[in-house]
Amino acid sequence: MNNIGYWKSDKAGLPCFEYTGNIPYSAKLDNGNAVKLPDDPWFLLGNYRFTMFAHISGEYELISGQCSWARINQGEKRNSGVNSSVISINGREYVLTGMNSPATDSEKCRRIFGCGFANYSYRIDGISVNRNLSVKPSTRVDNGASAFLLTVSVKNHSGKNIDFSYSEFVGANFEIIQFQTYPRERLPLKYIYKYSEFEKDNSAKITITAKSSDPLLIHNREAMSKHDAFPPVLFIKSLSENAEFSGDSNGICAIIPFTLKHGEEKVLRFIIGYSFEYQYSTKENITAELLTYENASEPVCAYAGDWLKIIPDYADERDEALRRELRWHVYNLEAMATYSEYYNETKIPQGTIYDYNWGQHASARDNFQHALPLVYYNPMLAKSVLRYMLKRTTPFGEIRLIETSNGYADNDRYFTSDQQLYFFMLLSEYLRVTSDYEFLSEKLQPYPAKKQTEMTAADFVEKCFIFLRDTIGTGSHGLVKLLNSDWNDAVYYVEKVPYNNIFFSGESHMNSAMAISIFQTLIDELRKAAETIEEHADQLNRLCESMSLYRKNILRAFLDDMGERSFPRRMYFNGRSYSDDNMFLEPQGFTLQINELSEERKRLLYEEMKKRIYSGEKLGAREQEAPEFDDGGFEKGSRENGGFWWALNGPVIIGVSQFDISEAYKLLKNMTLQHFSEEFPQYWSSYWSAADNQESSLIPEEGLPDQTIDYASIPVYCAHPHAWILYCYYRINE
Numbered sequence: 001m002n003n004i005g006y007w008k009s010d011k012a013g014l015p016c017f018e019y020t021g022n023i024p025y026s027a028k029l030d031n032g033n034a035v036k037l038p039d040d041p042w043f044l045l046g047n048y049r050f051t052m053f054a055h056i057s058g059e060y061e062l063i064s065g066q067c068s069w070a071r072i073n074q075g076e077k078r079n080s081g082v083n084s085s086v087i088s089i090n091g092r093e094y095v096l097t098g099m100n101s102p103a104t105d106s107e108k109c110r111r112i113f114g115c116g117f118a119n120y121s122y123r124i125d126g127i128s129v130n131r132n133l134s135v136k137p138s139t140r141v142d143n144g145a146s147a148f149l150l151t152v153s154v155k156n157h158s159g160k161n162i163d164f165s166y167s168e169f170v171g172a173n174f175e176i177i178q179f180q181t182y183p184r185e186r187l188p189l190k191y192i193y194k195y196s197e198f199e200k201d202n203s204a205k206i207t208i209t210a211k212s213s214d215p216l217l218i219h220n221r222e223a224m225s226k227h228d229a230f231p232p233v234l235f236i237k238s239l240s241e242n243a244e245f246s247g248d249s250n251g252i253c254a255i256i257p258f259t260l261k262h263g264e265e266k267v268l269r270f271i272i273g274y275s276f277e278y279q280y281s282t283k284e285n286i287t288a289e290l291l292t293y294e295n296a297s298e299p300v301c302a303y304a305g306d307w308l309k310i311i312p313d314y315a316d317e318r319d320e321a322l323r324r325e326l327r328w329h330v331y332n333l334e335a336m337a338t339y340s341e342y343y344n345e346t347k348i349p350q351g352t353i354y355d356y357n358w359g360q361h362a363s364a365r366d367n368f369q370h371a372l373p374l375v376y377y378n379p380m381l382a383k384s385v386l387r388y389m390l391k392r393t394t395p396f397g398e399i400r401l402i403e404t405s406n407g408y409a410d411n412d413r414y415f416t417s418d419q420q421l422y423f424f425m426l427l428s429e430y431l432r433v434t435s436d437y438e439f440l441s442e443k444l445q446p447y448p449a450k451k452q453t454e455m456t457a458a459d460f461v462e463k464c465f466i467f468l469r470d471t472i473g474t475g476s477h478g479l480v481k482l483l484n485s486d487w488n489d490a491v492y493y494v495e496k497v498p499y500n501n502i503f504f505s506g507e508s509h510m511n512s513a514m515a516i517s518i519f520q521t522l523i524d525e526l527r528k529a530a531e532t533i534e535e536h537a538d539q540l541n542r543l544c545e546s547m548s549l550y551r552k553n554i555l556r557a558f559l560d561d562m563g564e565r566s567f568p569r570r571m572y573f574n575g576r577s578y579s580d581d582n583m584f585l586e587p588q589g590f591t592l593q594i595n596e597l598s599e600e601r602k603r604l605l606y607e608e609m610k611k612r613i614y615s616g617e618k619l620g621a622r623e624q625e626a627p628e629f630d631d632g633g634f635e636k637g638s639r640e641n642g643g644f645w646w647a648l649n650g651p652v653i654i655g656v657s658q659f660d661i662s663e664a665y666k667l668l669k670n671m672t673l674q675h676f677s678e679e680f681p682q683y684w685s686s687y688w689s690a691a692d693n694q695e696s697s698l699i700p701e702e703g704l705p706d707q708t709i710d711y712a713s714i715p716v717y718c719a720h721p722h723a724w725i726l727y728c729y730y731r732i733n734e
Contacts, residue, residue: 002681007324011296012304014311014331015324016114017043017688023056023104027682029700036711037704038079040099041684043113044717045135046335048346049144049281050273053715054118054133056111057104058097059083062170063177064146064274065338065349068228068405069359072274073251074175078713079357082171082251087129087154090162094124096131112299113688115307115331119299126158134302136290137310137334141346141384144339145289146232146281147273149302154268156260163259168270171251172206174231177359178404188212189227193249203237204245204252205283224342224407224448232274235283239269239291269293276341310334312377321674326729328673329722330377332689333370336719337381342407343449345388346381347371348719352691352705354402356715361403364389365487368422369647370719373726375426375433382430383439389423390460391449397460397467399423400447409447414492415503417483420468421514427461428522437529440536458536461526462543468515469550475507475572478557480515482506482571487586487647490640494629497574507572509579512558513590519551520595555596566608567591583612583625585648592655599659606656606663618679618703620649620671622696632708637698639706644694646671650724657732664732672725679703685716692720 005019024039042053042061051063061081062072073081085096095101102108102122110121116137122129132151138144156162174191190211197204210229212218218229236245236254244255258266271290275283293302301307311330317323339346340361348370349355354362367389374382392400392409399419400409431437440461445452455463468480475481484499485491486508523544530540562568568591569577570584578584588609592602613621627642634641649671657664669675676694677686680703685691691705701707705716 004677004681004684004687007321009324010112010114010300010304011298012300012308014115014301014304014307015328016112016117016299019056019111019113020106021684022106024099025056025684031700033700035683035704036707036709037683037685037716038712038714042715042717043118043688044332044335045116045118045133045148047135047144048138048141048337048339050135050146050148051336051338052133052135052148053081053717054113057099058085058101058120058131060118060133062234062272062274063356064232065355065361066276066341067230069177069355069361070228070231071175071177071180072173072232072234073171074173074180075171078180079715082173084169085131085152086167086169087124087127088165088167089125089127096120096122096129114299115301115311115328116303116335117299117301121299126156127162128155128157129153132296132299132302134293135335136292136303137306138337138346139306139310141381142339142344143280145273145286146275147235147271147286147290149290149293150270150272151293151296151302152268152270153265154258154260155265156262159262161259161261163257164266165255165257166268167253167255168236168272169251169253170234170236170272172208172234172249174208176228176405177356180359188214188217189229191231195247195249195252197245197247201237202239202241202243203235203283204247204254205233205235206247206249206252207233221406222342222450224450226405226408228405230276232276233283234274235272237271237283237287239271240267307331310378322669322672322729325672325674326726328688329373329726332722333373333719333726334378336717336722340388340403340407343388343391345384345391347385347388348723350692350719352715352718356717359404363401364392364399364419365416365422366719368426370723371426372429373723373730375430376730379430379434379436382426382434383436386426386430386439386457387442387444390444390446390457392447393460393464395446395452395455395463397463397465398471399464407448414485414489415483416485416489417472417481417508418486418511418514420464420472421511421518423464424461424518424522425514428518428525431525431529432521435528437525437532440529440540441533456536458529458539458543462539465543465547465550469546473504474554474557475505477507477561477572478553479507479509479561479572480511480554482508482511482573486511486571488640490629490634491571491573494631494634494641495574502574505572506574509558509561509568509570510586510590512554513568513587513594516551516555516558517590517593519547523547523551555594559596566604578628582628583609585609585613585621585623585645585652588621589648589651589653589655592652593658602655602659609652616697617644618670618697619644619676619694620667621652622698623648627698635695635699635701635708637696638701638708639693642698643696643706645692646720646724647692650728653728654731661732664728668725668728668732671721673721676703689717690721691716692718
């Protein structure tokens with residue numbers, strides 16, 4: 001027990017977390033500085049077409065990501081929503097939600113969050129009130145009900161008859177997340193809200209339409225655009241009789257009056273969500289889908305049976321805490337997965353910064369990484385991620401880094417050198433695990449994915465390889481070039497150098513180790529595909545020969561550069577080599593996976609890592625032994641300047657598993673959320689999700705997301721820990 005909460009299982013046997021602390025949340029570092037975390041923690045409920053953050057306070061945020069990342073009920077504060085629940089008891093009103101409500105007090109409200117649900121149980125003057133928010137999972141890569149079922153039960157224990165009235169309000173304020181910091185007068189679109197009621201349907205809705213002086217911004221909902229001129233319709237439908245509705249441009253309120261005798265209980269149900277009012281995403285179809293709810297007398301999802309069908313049980317895992325966590329990771333990846341209306345595919349977003357705070361569908365490398373565990377338990381979703389990314393790839397093999405709003409994909413200010421490598425990583429694992437070689441015959445349209453000449457997946461592989469080989473290329477040492485950055489985007493910021501002079505001279509040891517280790521698997525899989533798909537045999541065999549030659553050259557250059565050293569360098573950049581005697585983590589995990597490196601050298605490398613970058617760390621290796629970038633935004637021990645990253649530690653675990661399974665298990669358990677919360681129990685961001693990185697032992701903020709920026713308003717919810725812990729678990733158990 002601690003002052004945050006604890007894990008348990010719900011009635012269906014799925015993991016759930018009971019939050020036992022009070023809010024507003026606050027904590028201090030040992031140096032007295034306040035911790036920068038949101039004061040009203042949030043959990044994620046969702047499916048492929050619906051995203052909702054449910055806060056401890058009972059407030060929630062309705063978010064859509066299938067076009068732009070947008071909040072439908074935007075509040076006054078950044079990254080907040082507007083809703084309220086009020087119960088009237090003999091004329092006295094009690095507000096159940098918000099930072100001044102009983103939901104903030106663990107003595108007045110019990111709060112439990114699990115797979116697809118958030119549950120709030122109150123005791124008020126002899127009356128028990130239970131609010132349950134439940135979301136149904138998606139069952140195909142293109143479906144999902146974009147709404148939740150709200151079940152409210154009220155039981156009278158007072159000893160007398162009582163008149164009640166319950167009201168549920170949700171605000172209407174559509175705001176594209178990428179523009180949430182912009183002054184209103186600078187926005188090119190204005191939104192108009194129209195309220196209407198439907199007596200026969202027992203529902204009400206607010207239609208949101210866009211207005212702009214620029215006709216190109218609103219002429220076609222299928223057109224690629226950085227703006228969102230076609231927002232969804234917000235609605236509430238009551239499944240209980242006698243509902244009364246009121247509303248205006250600010251929101252909708254549903255009100256139900258009733259009377260209870262002592263001992264009686266009343267159950268009210270509402271469906272609240274948004275619809276795009278076309279195809280199957282209409283209010284009527286969404287409502288019909290959610291009518292399959294289960295009655296639950298305990299805190300559990302009303303669609304628990306549906307979640308049980310898609311979340312593996314990991315029955316062979318004897319460690320109960322690890323088994324529970326694995327199921328939680330699967331749930332979160334399913335809840336985060338987001339359908340793209342423009343590309344008609346589903347991907348898993350990065351979350352925290354890119355998607356939920358900046359409002360970008362980013363970045364390509366993250367989307368590839370998050371799909372790695374899916375190849376084992378949800379290969380259809382993994383394939384959809386591959387399709388989505390190929391549709392964001394140009395006919396000549398350039399993978400667009402970022403998508404904003406409706407299909408608008410570009411590289412922003414980056415020209416990174418590693419996107420094709422992450423594509424090859426996911427593709428090689430998908431083929432290796434599923435043996436779905438026919439995927440390479442599938443035809444897709446390249447970016448911009450509308451009215452383009454179709455290419456087969458095999459064509460995309462060839463074009464992306466040629467782009468890697470020729471456009472990214474190799475440098476004077478024979479290593480894969482760095483361009484403005486590889487995985488470590490911070491290289492683009494922390495070194496104040498003239499990029500026109502060094503852009504094409506930098507080389508990445510991480511890229512090189514990735515190419516060597518990934519191609520050794522991909523080439524084998526493509527050769528198997530050539531034996532399976534006769535019509536592509538010649539193309540695939542030629543591609544394998546070219547890849548083999550490329551890999552041979554990179555391997556020779558990499559090993560020559562490493563020489564007798566115990567670990568590889570980090571990069572050549574700005575006229576110097578990095579990591580001559582100061583270890584960087586980036587290339588090490590992939591180096592451990594190189595077949596041609598002897599087990600003796602791998603063990604020597606790992607021992608060197610333990611001395612240099614594992615020393616003093618609780619979760620895993622930090623990114624740098626002795627951080628050497630001097631930049632005000634990158635404290636030494638923070639983020640890409642010496643922080644802890646799941647995306648860098650995962651490859652290490654896979655590499656170590658090739659020569660020491662027990663040690664790999666130890667490393668895996670060290671970076672689980674279970675261990676994270678044991679080491680840093682004072683931070684709520686240690687328990688059910690996390691940012692993509694945590695500060696290392698080198699600074700007082702150890703165990704927290706970056707504190708040089710204000711995380712007090714940023715959703716601490718990232719797919720990285722969920723995906724990498726799952727993927728490593730599957731790999732080391734093969």
